[in-house]
Amino acid sequence: MPAISRPTSKDVAQEAGVSQSTVSLVLGGKWSGRVSPATARSVRSAAERLGYRPNQAARNLRLGTTRTVLLMVPTLTAPFFGPVYTGAARVAARHGFGVVVSTWPDDAVGPADSPFGSDEAIDGVLASSMAVEALAEFRGTPVVMLDSGPDEAVPTVGFGVADGMRAIAGHLAGLGHRRIGHVAAAVDQWTFRARGDALTAAVAALPGGVLTRDPCAIDVTAAKDAATRLLASSDPPTALVCDDDLIAAGAYKAARALGLDVPSDLSVTGFDDVLLATALEPELTTVRLPAEELGAQGMTALLDLLAGRRPASRVLPGELVARASTAIPADRVRQSRV
Structure with missing residues (x-):
């Protein structure tokens, strides 16, 4: 034929x-x-x-472009990064670009098993939750940083994580909590440093505020162990602030193992508002970060950069979502009944 x-x-x-x-x-x-x-x-x-x-391939060859963007993320197992990809891919597709994803673990000095060994294979990079210094291999390639902190060298699209953590601290303070435990992510990323710094300052400003902290991996078992250590002190916190919703799930397990009820005996908060937050019982008070919008805004900024424009850096606000995992501390309830 x-x-x-x-x-x-x-x-x-x-x-x-x-x-x-x-x-x-x-x-x-x-x-x-x-x-x-x-x-x-x-x-x-x-x-x-x-x-x-x-013939798109022939057109790209003539133009000297692949119309491909590389999205670098620390891990593919965290539920947060799926929506980031979805938002980036949605905007990219409208402009005839494709998005490929590669991981870059926190301790890596270069792309982990990335198929892109040089900047000739891609037109631009979206790098999420990492330091700009880590992108030395892609020097000369247009880059936009996502959730990586302000940087004068490259355009950034980030979250107002410090404001989000201050909102959590204010919510707990309004309920009457003064002894607060921080189950912190033991990850050296700007986003977690910013959360920790904001919480430290907010609790320090509370009359009688006391903050204790125990770092852990972003893992349910590790978070359970860290929360257990915080709750084993002679004057334990009445609320646990967790850097991530998955960490909050570990805090729930610690409370249950110690015979504590959430929220009657212990309030727990998370961060990110992934699907897990409403799967937990009681549903989790957390800060909603618009992950899909982060990817979309990041891709829009990168397309501007590829077109020869210099996009302004931008910050997307988080939103405190108060659910059933936080309540007035038990000692305040007892005092009110006296």
Whole structure:
């Protein structure tokens, strides 16, 4: 059976009665002011009748571009990064770009098993939750940093995590909590340093405020152990502030193992508002971070950068979502009954 040939731009030109260069201008979206609207309609109509589709690979080769963006994340197991990819891919697709994902663990000095050994394979990089110094291998490639802190060297799109942590501290203080335990992520990333610093300052400003801290991996078992240590003190916290919703799940397990009720005996808060937050019982008070919007805004900034514009850095606010895991501390309840 003979191969079925696909229509070419030359076929479209003959069908529309124009030159191939005119077809290129129209189908490339560069005809305005150079080709009449009627001719543009004629070319598009001819292309549709013939079923013509541009050869994207050949176009990219001519332009010296792959139309591919690399999204670097610390891990693919954390539920937070799925929506980041979804938002980035949604915006990229509207502009004819694809997004590939690679991980970059916290202790790595280069991309972990990345298929991109040089900046020739990609047009730009979105790097989430990492330091800009880690991107030395991609020097010269346009980069936008996500949730990585302000940086004068590259455009950034981040979250207002410090404000989010201050909102949690204010919520707990309003309920009457003064002894607060911080089950902190033992990860050297800007986002967790900012959360810890904000919580430290907020509790220090509370009359009688006391903050204890125990760092752990972002893992349920490790978080359970850290929360247990905090709750084993002679004057234990009445509330546990967790850097991540998964860490909060470990805090729930610690409370249950010690015979404590959440929230009657112990209030617990998380951060991020992933699906787990409403799967826990009681549902978790946490800070909602718009992860999908982070990816979308980051990709928009990167496309601006690729177009020769310098996008302004931006900060996306978090939102405190108060649910059933926080309540007035038990000692305040007893005092009110006296």
